[in-house]
Amino acid sequence: MIKLKYVIKIYPDGTEAVKDFSLEIKKGELCIFLGPSGCGKTTSMKMINRLIPMTSGKIYIDGVDVMKLNPNELRRGIGYAIQNIGLFPHLTVEENITTVPMLKKWPKTRQRARAEELLKLVGMDPQTFLERYPSELSGGQQQRVGVARCLGADPPILLMDEPFGAIDPITRGKLQDEFLKIQSKIKKTIAFVTHDINEAIKMGDKIALMQEGKLVQFNDPATLLNSPKNEFVRNFVGADRVLKGLRLYRARDIMQEPPLKVKVGDNPVKVRDRMKRDMLKWSMLVDGQNHFLGWITYADLEKAKSLREIMVPPAVTTAPETLLNEAMSMMFNSAIGNLAVIDDQEHLLGVLTFDIIRNILGKENSGNQKRFGGSKQ
Amino acid sequence: MAVNLHAVLELPGLINKENIIEAQLMWILAWNYLLKYPDKILEWTLQHLYIILVANASAAVLGILIGIFISREGREQLADTVIYLASIMLTIPSLALYGILMGILSALTLPSIGFLPVVIALTLYGLLPIVRNTYTAIREVDPAIIEAGRGMGMSEQQILVKVKLPLAVPVIMAGLRQAIVMNIGIAAIGSYIGAGGLGQPIFRGIANYRVDLIIVGAVFVSLLAIIMDLIMGRVELITTPKGLRIRGRSND
Numbered sequence: 001m002i003k004l005k006y007v008i009k010i011y012p013d014g015t016e017a018v019k020d021f022s023l024e025i026k027k028g029e030l031c032i033f034l035g036p037s038g039c040g041k042t043t044s045m046k047m048i049n050r051l052i053p054m055t056s057g058k059i060y061i062d063g064v065d066v067m068k069l070n071p072n073e074l075r076r077g078i079g080y081a082i083q084n085i086g087l088f089p090h091l092t093v094e095e096n097i098t099t100v101p102m103l104k105k106w107p108k109t110r111q112r113a114r115a116e117e118l119l120k121l122v123g124m125d126p127q128t129f130l131e132r133y134p135s136e137l138s139g140g141q142q143q144r145v146g147v148a149r150c151l152g153a154d155p156p157i158l159l160m161d162e163p164f165g166a167i168d169p170i171t172r173g174k175l176q177d178e179f180l181k182i183q184s185k186i187k188k189t190i191a192f193v194t195h196d197i198n199e200a201i202k203m204g205d206k207i208a209l210m211q212e213g214k215l216v217q218f219n220d221p222a223t224l225l226n227s228p229k230n231e232f233v234r235n236f237v238g239a240d241r242v243l244k245g246l247r248l249y250r251a252r253d254i255m256q257e258p259p260l261k262v263k264v265g266d267n268p269v270k271v272r273d274r275m276k277r278d279m280l281k282w283s284m285l286v287d288g289q290n291h292f293l294g295w296i297t298y299a300d301l302e303k304a305k306s307l308r309e310i311m312v313p314p315a316v317t318t319a320p321e322t323l324l325n326e327a328m329s330m331m332f333n334s335a336i337g338n339l340a341v342i343d344d345q346e347h348l349l350g351v352l353t354f355d356i357i358r359n360i361l362g363k364e365n366s367g368n369q370k371r372f373g374g375s376k377q
Numbered sequence: 378m379a380v381n382l383h384a385v386l387e388l389p390g391l392i393n394k395e396n397i398i399e400a401q402l403m404w405i406l407a408w409n410y411l412l413k414y415p416d417k418i419l420e421w422t423l424q425h426l427y428i429i430l431v432a433n434a435s436a437a438v439l440g441i442l443i444g445i446f447i448s449r450e451g452r453e454q455l456a457d458t459v460i461y462l463a464s465i466m467l468t469i470p471s472l473a474l475y476g477i478l479m480g481i482l483s484a485l486t487l488p489s490i491g492f493l494p495v496v497i498a499l500t501l502y503g504l505l506p507i508v509r510n511t512y513t514a515i516r517e518v519d520p521a522i523i524e525a526g527r528g529m530g531m532s533e534q535q536i537l538v539k540v541k542l543p544l545a546v547p548v549i550m551a552g553l554r555q556a557i558v559m560n561i562g563i564a565a566i567g568s569y570i571g572a573g574g575l576g577q578p579i580f581r582g583i584a585n586y587r588v589d590l591i592i593v594g595a596v597f598v599s600l601l602a603i604i605m606d607l608i609m610g611r612v613e614l615i616t617t618p619k620g621l622r623i624r625g626r627s628n629d
Contacts, residue, residue: 049528051524051527051528071530072530072531072532073530074530075527075528075529075530076529076530077530080525080528080529082521082524082525082528083521084519084521085521085525086519086521086522086523086524086525086526087522087525088522088525088526088540088620089522089544089618089620089621090543090544090618090619090620090621091620092620099526099529099531100529100530103529103530103531103535133619133620133623134620135620135621135623136623149529150529152529159528
């Protein structure tokens with residue numbers, strides 16, 4: 001979809017911003033351009049839509065050399081979102097979102113419909129916000145409108161330059177989740193610039209790590225974390241790279257069937273025998289509709305008359321979408337040390353244990369680079 | 378007021394009590410003049426206004442065009458020069474400028490006294506605030522906004538018309554307001570070379586020692602300046618894009 005071949009950028013003052021940069025972003029892939037400031041990641045991205053002219057090399061989009069296209073036409077076909085958002089303060093939210101449709105001279109009604117659709121997509125109410133001005137929006141809302149605007153004319157490609165940069169960490173996390181959800185639906189081909197390794201791991205299908213204008217490593221996040229190519233990558237990824245790897249998974253990717261699921265009405269003696277046989281320390285109690293009720297421990301079963309009376313109610317449970325790093329910190333708060341994964345109707349879906357997590361991380365480190373769940377969302 | 382005036386004016390020992398009474402008398406005479414010849418005053422005011430509007434309209438058109446032209450990237454050197462020349466212009470005394478223009482115009486066989494040289498001079502004076510404000514306003518548009526526009530495929534011209542200029546409007550209007558108020562004062566001197574306006578009673582008063590006429594001219598020039606300032610303040614507000622007037626009603 002996007003192919004950069006031996007791209008070089010040398011500024012007039014002699015600075016070599018990008019050196020011999022080659023990379024391919026496949027259709028529907030979110031590719032992170034990652035690196036410390038001044039590594040050339042933004043420059044590389046901006047050469048794709050020719051905001052920065054390259055010194056030499058070739059960039060192809062769908063096999064077409066971008067230098068052969070009219071730059072304005074090229075840019076209208078590529079969504080563009082930047083860190084400082086750059087909303088037009090004198091235009092309403094609707095006019096901002098429909099900037100590119102307006103440039104492409106869509107009919108007014110179609111522009112309006114598109115603006116409404118996009119506002120809904122980014123989780124904002126069209127009735128409330130279409131007529132508002134950027135100065136009337138909070139930072140998070142402005143970022144959302146910025147994302148909606150870059151999707152304005154439904155371009156197949158998006159260039160995003162730290163689109164969630166200028167925002168508090170909590171809102172940023174929320175926007176990242178929402179964006180991943182959107183991306184899972186719209187499947188755009190995205191070049192995404194960030195300097196934040198955590199954001200890169202969370203968002204990226206592929207990560208292109210750059211240093212001083214050179215592409216150092218280009219891999220999926222798991223490979224980057226588990227087999228850093230050199231000292232620079234190892235340092236950039238950080239000593240806690242194993243823990244960072246937790247972000248690669250969501251609870252549903254690695255949760256397992258409970259070793260033993262027991263029903264409220266089951267006979268405690270039988271349950272005890274069964275657990276003794278299977279050498280289980282705990283089992284999970286559900287009602288007739290598979291709603292999770294609590295934990296049963298082997299030690300408590302001895303003198304129990306009913307399962308309900310010895311049940312340990314869960315201190316925390318989690319949703320299948322939870323990132324593993326968050327799930328793990330919940331597990332530290334759980335009395336049993338395990339975490340039940342339930343859906344929004346409290347049906348028991350599976351269980352997370354420290355053993356499962358250790359296995360996953362161990363497997364990653366012993367050279368098996370296959371990403372477990374695969375999907376980001 | 379008479380006592381205060383007395384105390385102040387007596388210091389140099391030039392003006393005695395009788396003179397002060399005379400001064401008060403002049404204000405009364407000026408008032409009488411106003412009551413007696415309102416049509417004349419109206420005529421001068423309208424002449425004055427006409428000169429101002431023509432001159433400032435030309436200054437606005439020219440100034441904004443020049444401002445836009447010099448604000449293009451890579452023209453910083455030119456911009457410095459132009460703004461420098463415009464500020465030099467303001468240091469030329471108006472009477473001298475009228476004289477210079479009379480020379481040039483008569484060489485071109487154009488009317489060298491009256492309306493034309495005054496309008497040209499005022500246009501030149503009005504350029505500085507307008508050019509400078511246009512230039513500054515355009516250059517100070519947030520680069521992120523311009524980059525967003527360019528990144529979405531706006532041509533340079535579209536960026537100028539749809540982004541830079543609307544955002545620059547308040548500052549450009551402030552420059553125009555400044556030019557108008559300043560020129561109302563300078564235009565009075567234009568009467569000296571026959572352009573009419575509220576300078577006329579002033580010069581006539583000086584020539585004939587009719588202080589009441591001087592007062593009438595001065596007061597009306599000042600009033601005109603104050604009123605135009607108020608009007609332009611409103612215009613400035615109205616022409617400011619709505620999104621820039623609303624500030625921070627944020628909620629999340």
